[in-house]
Amino acid sequence: MNAASPIAALLEERRLVVDEALDRALSPDGAWPPTIHRAVRYSLFAGGKRIRPILVLLAGEAVGGERQDLLPFSCAVEMVHTYSLVHDDLPAMDNDDLRRGKPTSHKVFGEAIAILAGDALLTRAFHLLAEVPDGWNDVKLRRRITATALLGQACGTAGLIGGQVADLESEGKNVEPRDLARLHQAKTGALLAACVRGGGILGGAGAEELERLGRYGDAVGLAFQVVDDILDVTEEAAQLGKTAGKDVAARKATFVSLHGLDGARAAADALLEEALAALAPLGPRGETLAALAWHIVTRHA
């Protein structure tokens, strides 16, 4: 996929919309106390590809949702994702010095501020979702609160946090393939799937559409992690913007260590097929989501 392709242009347009919305969702420059706002912006605007918020927008748009109803949730998932990176990089966790090609938050601001910046991003995500215009009726309120519950589930102990705990505890141990799939489903898949389902709910998806989006989200979520594992062994650090080969160094179980490079690639392809099959009944409305799935599986960083 090159920069001139239609999906690349579409992703770039959505990325700019998300970046503007994120900027508006944060406190203005100079807000008290300045340090924490600098740290929050440093990590949130570190050059992320905004895959998660774009998934929200594309899923919502696929079922006829309006952008203004989707953007707060878009921002919230990116804040949650960024908080999880900031905390995962801490010395007590994965102890990473580099993220998206830049020094990690604790290297720049120190551990205390990095912990608090993560806390602030997580807090602002849910705060933003509770900021609701006065005129909203119960249908809109209900959609917002349902999507919020989905996000809470996805980033709690059954999702993001549980996955990170299991990941830390699996280092240097033999991990069964079933347990690895569960770990990745929690650590990466749950939030990606919540982006798709949440976007669908906020866009007003019917039960059948929501079920389709759910299957797409589950497949894309797992495919994303499989590709991450592949890239960890095939790409250079400069390309990834983070330390390459660190899974191997940490003796972490990955799809590649368990199934080999070819096995992992075959799994990613199968998951892509699954995602596309789930979208098929949506017809043309599913096309951008299909292109995004393809983009995720064939990405190089």
Add this chain to the structure above:
Amino acid sequence: MNAASPIAALLEERRLVVDEALDRALSPDGAWPPTIHRAVRYSLFAGGKRIRPILVLLAGEAVGGERQDLLPFSCAVEMVHTYSLVHDDLPAMDNDDLRRGKPTSHKVFGEAIAILAGDALLTRAFHLLAEVPDGWNDVKLRRRITATALLGQACGTAGLIGGQVADLESEGKNVEPRDLARLHQAKTGALLAACVRGGGILGGAGAEELERLGRYGDAVGLAFQVVDDILDVTEEAAQLGKTAGKDVAARKATFVSLHGLDGARAAADALLEEALAALAPLGPRGETLAALAWHIVTRHA
């Protein structure tokens, strides 16, 4: 105040109700992955006095609210409070070994799990507030979401998190009285005030009642911190359940260091008067809140 007084019995009854609700709001024993649930329960059931959730209940009951509408918010504020303690105690922050008379989370579970347990408590707080019964109408949904926004504000960078940042940055520096008041308002006052206002909103308070509760909450919030500063110099560690005299040791500015012990006691008394005056027009319905304010200002731990 002794254990046989009416307010003590009332607080004890509410404390048990809150503890039961907190227990129900958490994942069952043995949920995956076990470590994180042990760490969350360890800190949440470490013997807290539940002042914040009880403030929610009493404020909501004072305006005619029903307990079932108040309890989720009650649980959420206690989870948020507990997460802030777990993170504040970390080596990178206040580096405390003792909390509520027990070893702090990172001493028991290690730093990584302590960070994640704090994250899990914060996440579950907002997740819980987004779990809403199917039959709720827009009035109830609106109240829940308004109270949630209030909590988000109180524990964000303008509240809890900003206060902790300012606190860390003030160590060993000369702090102006005005800046100290702002720091405490953010770090302690904002959440306590949100308990009172949130309880009022969920209980269906009118505008006039809400304004009264707001003034009460602001005064009680600041009084709580003034008393904390007094107890830090007058009580033994065994009484406090945490390291005594640590503000002095850390050269932190406190109400006592700025205004002396007598000045701080006079400030606490004046704030108590302010809180009681705000409640006066509520008549008998404000009596339990008045008793709680009195209890907070005259407490010894």
